[in-house]
Amino acid sequence: MTRETDPDMPYAEVIGDPIAHSKSPLIHKFWLERLAIEADYRTCHVTPAELSDYIERRSGDSAWRGCNVTIPHKIAMLDLVADPGGVREKIGAMNTVVRQADGSLMGTNTDAAGFLAPIADSDWSGKQAVVIGAGGAARAVLFALKQAGIGEITFVARSGLKATGLLVQASVKGSVLPMDARLPKADLLINASPLGMTGKPPLEIYLDPLPDDALVYDLVYAPLETGLLRAAKKRDLAVVDGLDMLIGQAALAFELFFGATPPMEHDAELRKLLVA
Structure with missing residues (x-):
């Protein structure tokens, strides 16, 4: 079953401009499959002009668990979601947005x-x-x-x-x-x-x-x-190389999105998949 066949399936995504190159879906889907979690993760192309509308639309979608944020939105996102951890002052950029149970959105940074x-x-x-x-x-x-x-x-x-x-x-x-x-x-x-x-x-x-x-x-x-x-x-x-940071930050985001710890014992298999 996929998000397309089940509109209520929980999902997260990665947004950016460009975004087609992103390996984040491979990582998150690999972990979802290993843990037998019925959820999806995908890419979403969002331009700077579309960012505010994107956040407004997703905030009303109860199946949406959040998104990873890549170039060029990490700084702009600071003005669009709550910042309970003081990411603006500590780092000055957000790379992860999480939808809370009450529908509110909070941002954090797993890159560091x-x-x-x-x-x-x-x-x-x-x-x-x-x-x-x-x-x-x-x-x-x-x-x-x-x-x-x-x-x-x-x-x-x-x-x-x-x-x-x-x-x-x-x-x-x-x-x-x-x-x-x-x-x-x-x-x-x-x-x-x-x-x-x-x-x-x-x-x-x-x-x-x-x-x-x-x-x-x-x-x-x-x-x-x-x-x-x-x-x-x-x-x-x-x-x-960049995969080490990519996998590390993704692991933290995965837990925020799906409430489960990624199966890191499969890292060698995951890395092999990513470089194929």
């Missing part, structure tokens, strides 16, 4: 915890990080790095003013460089921009300044092996 999960075993206290981008994903990364005790952050961004504002808001020591600047020496390099994503311009950056023990983390997952990760592997640098 999802980002940190693959690198949480390392000690980042006092170390140097470079973050490419200054949008919604970068805000979650900044929050997570601050929680991890990072020493200093250099933003590489098109908008120096926006990136500087993020550092000031988070009270984190750091600096801002333009996109064409030479990278500083750093222990951790994170691409939190859409550059390198399928359909987007490539990320053109030289990794020469990074030390041999640096870690390169690309949040882009389509394609899975980005140009940035290929360049890092040529240098024998440690890498983390």
Whole structure:
């Protein structure tokens, strides 16, 4: 049985512009099947102009459990739903909206915890990080790095003013460089921009300044092996791809949507499905 054949079936979805590339439905449907939960998860293309109407329509749909939010809606969503956890002040971006039993909508952010999960075993206290981008994903990364005790952050961004504002808001020591600047020496390099994503311009950056023990983390997952990760592997640098964060943040959202803990014991099978 599907959502199409049963209009009352509970469902959640991921919204964005673009959205066809999203692997979130594969992840959530995999978990729903493993847990034998009668529910659905799908994509929904929503442009910035349609976002407010989308939220209004879904709020009246009792079968709708909520949505994951991707580019470019993570900041705009702050003005459309309740924020009981203070996401606006702490992170400044929402990636998950949940419909409550009374029909009210609340937003949260699972990106920060999802980002940190693959690198949480390392000690980042006092170390140097470079973050490419200054949008919604970068805000979650900044929050997570601050929680991890990072020493200093250099933003590489098109908008120096926006990136500087993020550092000031988070009270984190750091600096801002333009996109064409030479990278500083750093222990951790994170691409939190859409550059390198399928359909987007490539990320053109030289990794020469990074030390041999640096870690390169690309949040882009389509394609899975980005140009940035290929360049890092040529240098024998440690890498983390976008699937790790995607699965981590999805697990937290799944529990909010469907009230069940994802069967993480099947992660190897899930990852194989995602890269097929």
